[in-house]
Amino acid sequence: MKTVFIFLSVIFMTNSSYALQLEVCKSCPISTIQDAINQAKDFDTIMVKKGTYKEHDILVNKPLTIIGEDYPVIDGELKGEIITVISDNVTVDGLFIINVGTSYTEDYAAIRVRRSKHFEIKNLVLEKLFFGIYIEKSSYGKVFHNKIIGDAIEEYNSGNGIQLWYSHHIEIEHNYVEHVRDGIYLEFSDDCLIKNNVSALNLRYGLHFMFSNDDIYQDNTFENNGAGVAVMFSKKIKMLNNIFKENWGTASYGLLLKEINDAEIIGNTFEENTIGINIEGSNRIIYKNNNFKNNGWAIKVRGACYTNQFVENNFLYNSFDIAYNSKVNDNVFDGNYWSNYTGYDLDKDGVGDIPYRPVKLFSYIVNRTPETIILLRSMFIDIIDFSEKVSPVFTPDDLLDNHPLTKKVTW
Amino acid sequence: MLKILKYSFFDLMRSRWSYVYFAFYLLLGLVLLFLNNDLSKAVITLMNVIIVLVPLIGTIFGVMYYYNSKEFTELLLAQPLKRSSIFLGQYLGVALSLSISLVLGLGIPFVFYGLFESSAIWDFSLLLITGTFLTLIFTALAFNIALSNENRIKGFGYAILLWLFLAIIYDGLFLMTLIMFEDYPLDKLSLVGTMLNPIDLSRTLILLKLDISALLGYTGAIFKQFFGTSFGLIVSFVMLTVWVVLPVLRIVFKSRKKDF
Amino acid sequence: MVNIENLHKKFGKNQVLSGLDLTINEGGIFAVLGPNGSGKTTLIKSILGMVIPNKGVINVLGENIKKNSNYRHKIDYLPQIANFPSNLKVKELIKMIKDLRKNTNEDQRLIELFKLEPFLDKKLGNLSGGTKQKVNIVLTFMFDSPLIILDEPTTGLDPISLIRLKDLIQAEKAKGKTILITSHIMSFVEEVSDEIVFLLEGKIYFRGSISELKTKTNQPDFEHAIASILTDNHA
Numbered sequence: 001m002k003t004v005f006i007f008l009s010v011i012f013m014t015n016s017s018y019a020l021q022l023e024v025c026k027s028c029p030i031s032t033i034q035d036a037i038n039q040a041k042d043f044d045t046i047m048v049k050k051g052t053y054k055e056h057d058i059l060v061n062k063p064l065t066i067i068g069e070d071y072p073v074i075d076g077e078l079k080g081e082i083i084t085v086i087s088d089n090v091t092v093d094g095l096f097i098i099n100v101g102t103s104y105t106e107d108y109a110a111i112r113v114r115r116s117k118h119f120e121i122k123n124l125v126l127e128k129l130f131f132g133i134y135i136e137k138s139s140y141g142k143v144f145h146n147k148i149i150g151d152a153i154e155e156y157n158s159g160n161g162i163q164l165w166y167s168h169h170i171e172i173e174h175n176y177v178e179h180v181r182d183g184i185y186l187e188f189s190d191d192c193l194i195k196n197n198v199s200a201l202n203l204r205y206g207l208h209f210m211f212s213n214d215d216i217y218q219d220n221t222f223e224n225n226g227a228g229v230a231v232m233f234s235k236k237i238k239m240l241n242n243i244f245k246e247n248w249g250t251a252s253y254g255l256l257l258k259e260i261n262d263a264e265i266i267g268n269t270f271e272e273n274t275i276g277i278n279i280e281g282s283n284r285i286i287y288k289n290n291n292f293k294n295n296g297w298a299i300k301v302r303g304a305c306y307t308n309q310f311v312e313n314n315f316l317y318n319s320f321d322i323a324y325n326s327k328v329n330d331n332v333f334d335g336n337y338w339s340n341y342t343g344y345d346l347d348k349d350g351v352g353d354i355p356y357r358p359v360k361l362f363s364y365i366v367n368r369t370p371e372t373i374i375l376l377r378s379m380f381i382d383i384i385d386f387s388e389k390v391s392p393v394f395t396p397d398d399l400l401d402n403h404p405l406t407k408k409v410t411w
Numbered sequence: 412m413l414k415i416l417k418y419s420f421f422d423l424m425r426s427r428w429s430y431v432y433f434a435f436y437l438l439l440g441l442v443l444l445f446l447n448n449d450l451s452k453a454v455i456t457l458m459n460v461i462i463v464l465v466p467l468i469g470t471i472f473g474v475m476y477y478y479n480s481k482e483f484t485e486l487l488l489a490q491p492l493k494r495s496s497i498f499l500g501q502y503l504g505v506a507l508s509l510s511i512s513l514v515l516g517l518g519i520p521f522v523f524y525g526l527f528e529s530s531a532i533w534d535f536s537l538l539l540i541t542g543t544f545l546t547l548i549f550t551a552l553a554f555n556i557a558l559s560n561e562n563r564i565k566g567f568g569y570a571i572l573l574w575l576f577l578a579i580i581y582d583g584l585f586l587m588t589l590i591m592f593e594d595y596p597l598d599k600l601s602l603v604g605t606m607l608n609p610i611d612l613s614r615t616l617i618l619l620k621l622d623i624s625a626l627l628g629y630t631g632a633i634f635k636q637f638f639g640t641s642f643g644l645i646v647s648f649v650m651l652t653v654w655v656v657l658p659v660l661r662i663v664f665k666s667r668k669k670d671f
Numbered sequence: 672m673v674n675i676e677n678l679h680k681k682f683g684k685n686q687v688l689s690g691l692d693l694t695i696n697e698g699g700i701f702a703v704l705g706p707n708g709s710g711k712t713t714l715i716k717s718i719l720g721m722v723i724p725n726k727g728v729i730n731v732l733g734e735n736i737k738k739n740s741n742y743r744h745k746i747d748y749l750p751q752i753a754n755f756p757s758n759l760k761v762k763e764l765i766k767m768i769k770d771l772r773k774n775t776n777e778d779q780r781l782i783e784l785f786k787l788e789p790f791l792d793k794k795l796g797n798l799s800g801g802t803k804q805k806v807n808i809v810l811t812f813m814f815d816s817p818l819i820i821l822d823e824p825t826t827g828l829d830p831i832s833l834i835r836l837k838d839l840i841q842a843e844k845a846k847g848k849t850i851l852i853t854s855h856i857m858s859f860v861e862e863v864s865d866e867i868v869f870l871l872e873g874k875i876y877f878r879g880s881i882s883e884l885k886t887k888t889n890q891p892d893f894e895h896a897i898a899s900i901l902t903d904n905h906a
Binding site for chain 1: 449451452455458459462463578579580582583585586589590593597598600601602604605611614615617618621622623624625626627628629634
């Protein structure tokens, strides 16, 4: 009964005579977007024609659809925030927004959605921004197909591309974010879906979670970010089929997990990162069907990580597969493919007959004296690694993959 | 000199040992490709093998050739030829025939396996260049040892010792030094330490290619400059060249003063 | 032809030549004799520039041989032990030496003389000692140089080849060449040489003709004369 009512009311509203379309252009009766909003009634559509509109602090306080034709430019002239949405059911589509003001006290955004529901932010191009799309205490919205090109140089005076704060059930899809501080940032935001985005060349993280639970991010590409993707103090995050690439640097990793519980990390590719996954204080996580390729360290475990499972992953040509800084191991490694495995498979069942020990003594040495990295692949190092393999002294002796595969895992 | 080079080279090209060496690399390439079924992995394994084995073979073969061709050398010495051209010619003959065995022995199986369509081609070329450099360096070092030691047992002993030292012991001492002085800034020391050993130097070149992700995890600014830019590549190649030139100069110098 | 002044050579602690002076005039056959370790080979190698003297000056055909290799164009040298690169064929070795020095057709005649045709396509590693020595002789005599140095030329030769070698030496002498020989075969030395130089402890003990030596030592034959020098000096 309720759905029928909604359906009818939608039909009624779209066909109703007072759902008007207003046009904005330089030579029109309405020449600014703010005027159009002021004159519009609820559920009207505002068409913004091609042109440059020098406006800022545009307040959208009623349910409206604002559509740009051929990407009209909204130039904020660095004076502050440009569009602020405070009503439910607002759609903003097809604008080119530039010159957001920078402030050390206020987080000016190109477009901010505050305490609203059912919004859609799509097909925007944002340049010269401070914060890009800022979703604040809102829910059931969609942010998709936007392109955010920042020019951030320093972390302290730059903002994030897409930021969610106390917002729930938001879908973020097909966005492209580069050169901002954090590409996508979620804080206290649950049940969100982040899908098919590309986040690259950002100063800090490509994607950043803080205190956010039950979120899913999948099929995204995170490339060349200052420090990769960080997931911190969050629960039940699903990380599926993402690509983490070329995050190089001292404190850089594909993925940083800090105080994360009950997550699933499945089907991701970690390629050419200094550290593929850096794990601290994270428990009950399933790592499955991931590719770790050409990383410095595929996985670096920094203590207090319990009952994690690493199964059916491919570890390919990493300088170090696993680094551990403690002697205690409570995690399971089983049925992975390790390109560094040198055992044999006499019974031809595709499983190596001797266990693989992924933690090398040398990774322990490098952890202690970082300069020794220069001796990587030295024959002397191979010899001491071998002796450690035979009788582990410094590395956890129960850290074994008892069923190392002899062929790459496919899924 | 070119004439001596020509004759030494053809002499070696016809000798059993060149074929053994060639066959060895051919086999190594084939076995690695067969076992790994994966070009990139085979290249990595090969790199580990090359930086240890090429110096060993270069040293042994160099010493062996020198002692075996002693009478021939004396025959040449009585001819109107400059000493330096005799020894440089012989040296280049050995070094080139070894290099060609290496390049062909490894190259053929990899080319048949589809190297040219593979992304591993640059890694592989680097591998061959490094291998050639190591051959040039260690053959020269071997000639130096042989020139300074009339007794061939002693000569062989020193040659093996030299290899053992540079391939393994040096790195052990190096590692201990780094750990002992870990409280001090070490990045300069570690780079200098690498430059002083041609095997480490070649290893660095390979690291630059294979493990750049790991190397960039280290904080030191000098490290970063070295490994993060083409600076490291250039310096390494310059140093490798120096490592060829110095022993060769000593061959010239030493041969001028030696009695036969 | 060869002029040596105050030649000193030490191998480690072993003083082999101590202040040797020697002048060899043009033409004739000179034998350098002496007991083992007296410095014969060292002397010859010094002339060839293979041994670098500690002190002294050597002039060959008026040229100081120090840091010089060109004068060796005028020397033919037969080394003591003929060990050649074993992978080379005889033909190739001859061709190579010609390539290194200069072209000549004399080798054809010498090959015929020593009946080496059947061996031309064999590898040097497969030849007997005597055959190798014949090849050695061919390599030495095929160039027409004014100074010929022969270190133990008779080693391994059969009687016929020995006769041919002697003929060859005489023929070269007839051309007015200077020939320097060392040998342990006294009869051979006595037969071919015009003048002998006897080395003892790094110095020239005697220089002159064989008959002068016999007179000096009061011995009827050459072999005994040599023996008496050695016994006198070691007594």
